[in-house]
Amino acid sequence: MRRSVRIANTAVIALIFFGGGAVKQSSFAARAQQKTASAAEVKIDNFSFGPAAITVPVGTTVTWTNRDDIPHTVVSTDKVFKSKVLDTDEKFSYTFDKPGEYPYFCSIHPKMTGKVVVTN
Template structure:
C-alpha cells in the first residue's frame, strides 16, 4: 500500500515537472474599478494565479500600467476592461499613463 502511494506521488511530481499536469487552481478573479480618476481599491491583495480585471467607469480614457511593463493595458474607454493573471508573488505598482497621478498597487501572495 505504501509503495503504491509513493509511486503515485512520484508520478504526479514527474508530470508536474514536465508540465503535463497542472496544479489545482487556488485563485479566481478580482476587480479594480477606475472611477473618479482613481483605482478602487487603490491596493488589492490577491493570491498567485488570480486574474485582475480593470474596468474603466469614467468617461475619460485610462490605462493600467507599470514602469516595468508587467502591467500594460491599452487605453480603456468608458466601460472597457483589461484583465491580467498574476502568477508570481510580489508587489506591483501601477499607474495610468494618461493621468500619472493615478496610482495603485497589486500585492500577490503565494
C-alpha cells in the same frame, strides 16, 4: 441507480488508467478551488483605482474596468503589464503568476496610481 453506479465505475477506471488517481483528484480539486478565488476586480472611478491596493494569491486574474467618461490606461511601473487605452466600460485583465508587488499607474493621468500585491 444502476446507471449511476456504472458511471462511477467508469470514472474510477479512468482515474486508475491515468495513474495516481487519488493524487490527481485532489490536485483537480485544489485547482478548482483556486479558480473560484482567482479573480479580482478593480474599478476605475473619478480618476482613481478602487481599491487602490489589493492583495491576491498567485494565479489571480485581476480585471480593471473603466467607469469614467474619460479614457484611462493600466500600466505597470516596472513594465510587467500594460493595457491599451480603456474607454468607458472597457476592461483589461492580467494574470499574476509570480508573487511580488506590482505598482501601476494610468499613463494618461499619472497621478492615478495603484498596487497589486501577489502572495504565495
